[in-house]
Amino acid sequence: MTEPRPVSPAASDAAIxxxxxxxRFGDAVAVQYVDLDLARGEFFALLGPSGCGKTTTxxxxxxxxxxxxxxxxxxxxxxxxxxxxxxxxxxVFQSYALFPHLTxxxxxxxxxxxxxxxxxxxxxxxxxxxxxxxxxxxxxxRPSQLSGGQQQRVALARALVNHPKVLLLDEPMGxxxxxxxxxxxxxLKRIQREVGITFLYVTHDQAEAMSMADRLAVxxxxxxxxxxxxxxVYDRPATQFVAEFLGTCxxxxxxxxxxxxxxxxxxxxxxDGVAAPTEPxxxxxxxxxxxELTPANRAASGANRTTATVTEVTYLGASTEARLATPxxxxxxxxxxxxxxxxxxPGDQVEVSWHAAQAFLLPPTPTAIATDEEVAA
Amino acid sequence: xxxxxxxxxxxxxxxxxxxxFFLIPLIAGLIVSLMSGDVASGYRxxxxxxxxxxxxxxxxxxxxxxxxxxxFYGATATLLTIVIGYPLAYFIxxxxxxxxxxxxxxxxxxxxxxxxxxxxxxxxxxxGAQGPIISFLQSIHLAGPDFAVLGTPGAVIGxxxxxxxxxxxxxxxxALERIDTRLFEATEDLYGTKRAVFFKTILPLSRSGIFSxxxxxxxxxxxxxxxxxxxxxxxxxxxxxAIQYAYLNLQQYNxxxxxxxxxMIALGIILFVYARVFGTENIEDLV
Numbered sequence: 001m002t003e004p005r006p007v008s009p010a011a012s013d014a015a016i017x018x019x020x021x022x023x024r025f026g027d028a029v030a031v032q033y034v035d036l037d038l039a040r041g042e043f044f045a046l047l048g049p050s051g052c053g054k055t056t057t058x059x060x061x062x063x064x065x066x067x068x069x070x071x072x073x074x075x076x077x078x079x080x081x082x083x084x085x086x087x088x089x090x091x092v093f094q095s096y097a098l099f100p101h102l103t104x105x106x107x108x109x110x111x112x113x114x115x116x117x118x119x120x121x122x123x124x125x126x127x128x129x130x131x132x133x134x135x136x137x138x139x140x141x142r143p144s145q146l147s148g149g150q151q152q153r154v155a156l157a158r159a160l161v162n163h164p165k166v167l168l169l170d171e172p173m174g175x176x177x178x179x180x181x182x183x184x185x186x187x188l189k190r191i192q193r194e195v196g197i198t199f200l201y202v203t204h205d206q207a208e209a210m211s212m213a214d215r216l217a218v219x220x221x222x223x224x225x226x227x228x229x230x231x232x233v234y235d236r237p238a239t240q241f242v243a244e245f246l247g248t249c250x251x252x253x254x255x256x257x258x259x260x261x262x263x264x265x266x267x268x269x270x271x272d273g274v275a276a277p278t279e280p281x282x283x284x285x286x287x288x289x290x291x292e293l294t295p296a297n298r299a300a301s302g303a304n305r306t307t308a309t310v311t312e313v314t315y316l317g318a319s320t321e322a323r324l325a326t327p328x329x330x331x332x333x334x335x336x337x338x339x340x341x342x343x344x345x346p347g348d349q350v351e352v353s354w355h356a357a358q359a360f361l362l363p364p365t366p367t368a369i370a371t372d373e374e375v376a377a
Numbered sequence: 378x379x380x381x382x383x384x385x386x387x388x389x390x391x392x393x394x395x396x397x398f399f400l401i402p403l404i405a406g407l408i409v410s411l412m413s414g415d416v417a418s419g420y421r422x423x424x425x426x427x428x429x430x431x432x433x434x435x436x437x438x439x440x441x442x443x444x445x446x447x448x449f450y451g452a453t454a455t456l457l458t459i460v461i462g463y464p465l466a467y468f469i470x471x472x473x474x475x476x477x478x479x480x481x482x483x484x485x486x487x488x489x490x491x492x493x494x495x496x497x498x499x500x501x502x503x504x505g506a507q508g509p510i511i512s513f514l515q516s517i518h519l520a521g522p523d524f525a526v527l528g529t530p531g532a533v534i535g536x537x538x539x540x541x542x543x544x545x546x547x548x549x550x551x552a553l554e555r556i557d558t559r560l561f562e563a564t565e566d567l568y569g570t571k572r573a574v575f576f577k578t579i580l581p582l583s584r585s586g587i588f589s590x591x592x593x594x595x596x597x598x599x600x601x602x603x604x605x606x607x608x609x610x611x612x613x614x615x616x617x618x619a620i621q622y623a624y625l626n627l628q629q630y631n632x633x634x635x636x637x638x639x640x641m642i643a644l645g646i647i648l649f650v651y652a653r654v655f656g657t658e659n660i661e662d663l664v
Contacts, residue, residue, distance in 0.1 A: 111567035
């Protein structure tokens with residue numbers, strides 16, 4: 001399926017380099033090809049739906065799975081085949097995997113003790129990290145006596161206390177309820193800044209990834225479809241999958257002719273800084289909040305605009321969500337802040353428009369691995 | 378009101394059971410031990426506490442030796458069931474595919490389908506002086522003409538180990554099966570070698586199983602007269618046999634009852650000390 005690709009050498013200044021890594025389980029391909037470098041001190045999120053290969057990628061970095069091809073470097077050193085206990089990475093497991101027979105203190109000091117740090121020294125350092133995560137005074141408790149959020153803090157302290165080169169986090173918020181999750185996100189970001197350790201964070205929650213990560217990669221079917229700063233990936237996603245996975249996105253078909261790209265109703269489509277595609281199959285994506293709705297009585301003409309009929313309006317307090325039917329039988333979604341003077345109602349004819357900078361082209365077939373540089377180019 | 382009474386009613390059944398079949402016989406046994414008399418003229422309660430010193434000090438039967446022997450055999454057999462049973466339970470719990478677990482557990486239990494007296498008798502046949510094993514060993518000159526297995530402490534301990542192995546395997550298996558295997562990854566992630574995974578994670582988390590196994594096997598083997606009677610000889614005469622002999626043959630009911638009480642107290646003390654030393658403040662960790 002995948003043709004062999006050249007494997008680039010490890011970036012020497014990267015905290016971790018995953019180079020051309022794939023993983024098969026029998027006939028199933030969990031990870032097709034992953035190639036990424038994490039800078040030191042970076043908070044990197046690996047984002048994707050379940051089964052996209054993000055957890056398998058994380059487990060290969062942790063040493064729990066062996067890559068079928070490719071190599072993994074930790075600060076320039078090849079660790080591809082090293083067992084977990086010989087790698088300077090630690091994991092916050094999805095289920096926390098705290099030792100039920102040990103106290104909070106013993107759990108936290110576990111890694112240091114295995115590395116041969118003396119009991120008193122290990123306890124002192126574990127104590128510092130328990131304080132960092134806000135669990136001072138919980139030393140003697142057992143994991144079963146803690147709430148989910150507290151257990152997660154123990155798991156975090158237990159991993160961080162070892163000063164790993166990279167901290168792996170496998171959906172750490174998965175078991176927390178929404179409110180605690182929000183607090184923990186801030187906490188986690190604060191702690192990461194404080195300790196300066198590189199975080200590789202796996203999640204399927206796009207809001208979580210965007211709010212915390214310095215950079216993120218979106219994975220689909222074992223491939224990274226887009227990678228970059230959250231804002232860039234959101235505003236200019238590389239593929240339709242990424243566009244739709246990161247929030248909501250209107251995807252419109254376009255017509256390509258000698259004059260350039262057009263919307264299905266014939267109005268020209270102009271996108272800042274991007275030449276119109278020449279081959280068919282391309283689509284255009286526009287985020288619902290970027291659409292401007294103005295009441296209109298006649299068919300709109302001009303670039304980046306069309307006429308639509310409002311079919312459904314949902315009032316959400318701060319904003320209103322509208323569903324619109326386009327003349328060519330498509331559907332659009334638009335969000336508007338409830339600051340506009342005009343009110344829209346189902347049945348209204350509106351002119352839908354957007355800025356040339358706020359739409360993005362989506363290629364016909366998903367191409368793998370677009371980097372910031374390529375998108376900018 | 379009605380809903381509240383249900384747990385108590387259910388609890389009452391258990392309590393009644395314990396009183397009827399545990400507490401009453403216990404007290405009855407104690408009372409019988411304090412009687413004096415003989416079978417012909419009958420036993421009367423005389424509060425004869427001196428029986429407890431008599432059986433150890435003034436007796437022409439060396440009950441202390443038999444008690445020591447019983448404890449030694451039981452302890453050795455218990456240790457052996459752990460040494461053999463733990464790897465067996467570990468193998469079934471972690472090393473075989475799920476569809477083999479039930480058949481293998483069934484194999485562990487299959488010997489229970491035959492009466493243990495008959496099974497032990499079969500060992501007597503197999504290990505006897507004219508039996509196939511010793512004959513074979515003698516024919517290839519690995520055993521001398523006087524070589525014997527039966528009648529030795531080894532035979533008794535071996536029989537007890539064989540008969541009680543499943544009592545050790547099953548609770549350990551249950552404890553191992555309950556361990557979250559993700560903890561093994563966590564141990565390795567925190568720089569624990571395979572050795573540490575076993576000694577720091579698996580072993581402590583299966584302690585409850587070992588504890589239950591020891592409780593069952595030790596109590597069973599220390600009081601057991603059958604293995605010693607069938608597989609042992611004059612040199613392996615133990616406390617269980619002595620109690621049986623005092624009761625059935627000598628018909629000294631008071632002596633037999635006193636010996637039973639002594640055995641029970643000895644076991645109680647040993648297991649209590651064991652639980653204190655080995656155990657934990659949290660009894661729920663052990664069950």
